Amino acid sequence: MSTLREQVVFLWTRLRRQRPALVLLALLVAGGAAASLAGPVLLSQYINDTEVGLTTQITLAASLYLLTAFALPVLSVGESWLATLIAWRSTNQLRLELFRHCLEQDLDLLERQPPGALITRIDGDVDMLAEFLSTFVVRLVTSALILAGVLVVLARIDWRLGVLMAVFIVLCAVALQAPRGPAQRLWHAHRSASADEFGTAEELLGGTDDVRANGATGWAIETYVRRGWATYTAGRRAQFLASASWASAQILYGWATAACLVVATWLFDRHALTVGTVYLVFAYAGAIQTPLQAVSRQLQLLQTAGAALARTRELLAERPRVSWPEVSRPVPEGPVEIRVESVGYRYPDSAETLRDVSFRVAPGRRVGVVGRTGSGKTTVARLLLRFQDPDRGAVRLNGVDLRQAGRDQLRRLVAYVPQEVQLLHASVRDNLTLFGRSASDRRLLEVLDSVGLSDWLASLPQGLDTPLAPGGRDLSAGQAQLLAAARAFLVDPGLLVLDEASSRIDPATERRLQAAFDRLFEGRTAFIIAHRLATVRHVDDILVLDRGRVVEFGPREELEGDPGSRFAAILRGER
Numbered sequence: 001m002s003t004l005r006e007q008v009v010f011l012w013t014r015l016r017r018q019r020p021a022l023v024l025l026a027l028l029v030a031g032g033a034a035a036s037l038a039g040p041v042l043l044s045q046y047i048n049d050t051e052v053g054l055t056t057q058i059t060l061a062a063s064l065y066l067l068t069a070f071a072l073p074v075l076s077v078g079e080s081w082l083a084t085l086i087a088w089r090s091t092n093q094l095r096l097e098l099f100r101h102c103l104e105q106d107l108d109l110l111e112r113q114p115p116g117a118l119i120t121r122i123d124g125d126v127d128m129l130a131e132f133l134s135t136f137v138v139r140l141v142t143s144a145l146i147l148a149g150v151l152v153v154l155a156r157i158d159w160r161l162g163v164l165m166a167v168f169i170v171l172c173a174v175a176l177q178a179p180r181g182p183a184q185r186l187w188h189a190h191r192s193a194s195a196d197e198f199g200t201a202e203e204l205l206g207g208t209d210d211v212r213a214n215g216a217t218g219w220a221i222e223t224y225v226r227r228g229w230a231t232y233t234a235g236r237r238a239q240f241l242a243s244a245s246w247a248s249a250q251i252l253y254g255w256a257t258a259a260c261l262v263v264a265t266w267l268f269d270r271h272a273l274t275v276g277t278v279y280l281v282f283a284y285a286g287a288i289q290t291p292l293q294a295v296s297r298q299l300q301l302l303q304t305a306g307a308a309l310a311r312t313r314e315l316l317a318e319r320p321r322v323s324w325p326e327v328s329r330p331v332p333e334g335p336v337e338i339r340v341e342s343v344g345y346r347y348p349d350s351a352e353t354l355r356d357v358s359f360r361v362a363p364g365r366r367v368g369v370v371g372r373t374g375s376g377k378t379t380v381a382r383l384l385l386r387f388q389d390p391d392r393g394a395v396r397l398n399g400v401d402l403r404q405a406g407r408d409q410l411r412r413l414v415a416y417v418p419q420e421v422q423l424l425h426a427s428v429r430d431n432l433t434l435f436g437r438s439a440s441d442r443r444l445l446e447v448l449d450s451v452g453l454s455d456w457l458a459s460l461p462q463g464l465d466t467p468l469a470p471g472g473r474d475l476s477a478g479q480a481q482l483l484a485a486a487r488a489f490l491v492d493p494g495l496l497v498l499d500e501a502s503s504r505i506d507p508a509t510e511r512r513l514q515a516a517f518d519r520l521f522e523g524r525t526a527f528i529i530a531h532r533l534a535t536v537r538h539v540d541d542i543l544v545l546d547r548g549r550v551v552e553f554g555p556r557e558e559l560e561g562d563p564g565s566r567f568a569a570i571l572r573g574e575r
Helices: 004-052 055-103 108-112 115-157 159-177 180-206 208-213 217-269 275-287 289-316 377-384 407-413 428-433 441-450 454-458 477-491 507-521 556-561 566-571
Strands: 338-346 352-361 366-370 392-397 414-417 495-499 525-529 541-546 549-555
Touching: 004 055, 004 115, 004 275, 055 115, 055 289, 115 159, 115 180, 115 275, 115 289, 159 217, 180 217, 180 289, 217 275, 338 377, 352 377, 352 392, 352 541, 352 549, 366 377, 377 392, 377 495, 377 525, 407 414, 414 477, 428 441, 428 477, 441 454, 441 477, 477 507, 495 507, 541 556, 541 566, 549 556, 549 566, 556 566
Parallel strands: 366 525, 366 541, 414 495, 495 525
Antiparallel strands: 338 352, 338 392, 541 549
């Protein structure tokens, strides 16, 4: 759990860019507090002047009071508007920072935390911070200024009133501040439970078809209810502690108000106070309730915001295992030579996935990668894409260690077609270019025609500008894979990595996709992960992995014709 000082420093680094707006906000807050304090003073003066019949002073006091009454709401609106503007400007930058930070993390972050939980941190926790910044400073500082002003005025009237009120305010501050640490831990637990609830909802809704098909609707509802109950109980504990603190302050307020009135009455009986001054004491004794209640609410908000801030800082503290060099070494363009040299890799909190893996793929060759589930095929592909770095050894493309390569060049040099194609709720053009504008419409049409999607495009009402449904729900699996192949065409890579791109499509579409890939493979190196053996009928070489090791590597025709080879045994269905 971060300390208060660390939280203040974290927030100030995001607020300091708006110093002019903060200075103006400070002036508005000071003006609002002065107007709040001036009202009872002017009414007190009005009462005293009325008693002695000072007409001019009565008129002046009444006029100044009306002016104060008009200025107070104007200043209040200005404070709220400016504080909200400052808060949302700062937190929108933080939201963008968190989103970019998540995109730059290793893939295991999404495996450890479901997207719903990350969305809660990026959006929900930042919204909590925005609410905190838009109200906390204004109301807390205003309340502090009013309380200080009340103490000064009461002390000038009579030192006993000032001491009495000061003791009361100190006791209230202790009562409100004492549970801060436990309350922040409880609110942190509540925010974490809420993130789990959102993550569970996202996971269950995303798998609706499987849940219903397998009759697991009741289980899904029960699971979601358990997550919701955990969120409710965590919030109830935190709210109870906050309510107990507020109740203690209210009890103290009642005793302090009664004591102030007793002392004021006693001073009036001894002619030490006028009627107007007694009214001022009564008004100020009542006026301190509002700022104290505001302080109580803001301290509760501070606790919830502190929990949200701690979770935000935890997310920002995540560091990817892959870091890109400031000065990169260029990888020669053209067909890619792959060299994997004595590579070992272990996922966090798991057994070693790859053990001393070594092989070489010549430029322009197509290599099919086969092996049982868990043999390390996808891990090798991730290393080639530099989604991860090896713990030992090196992965080289055209002689360059990927740890020395630049990110932008590597993303242009290596294209990836996954088994699960990600399509966005955007136009066909944007799904092809991923919102880039370097490719002309003519080039896009050529690419779609080369993968056999020209007829599909002609059937769309707006052509390239036709929006696709979220997740590509209005496309078949084959159309989605062909669209992914078209993306790879646009990149014009030197290395193409396919993770069983044809596993979810029918044989006729697979033939169309294979024809598209055959054209795409020309003059390029291909690394093809195969779960179905039909996928590797057109490759040049075969790489067989088993339990994280290379057990066989060589030309496909030779291995297929050798009855003693591991690949031939796999074809016969023996292994």
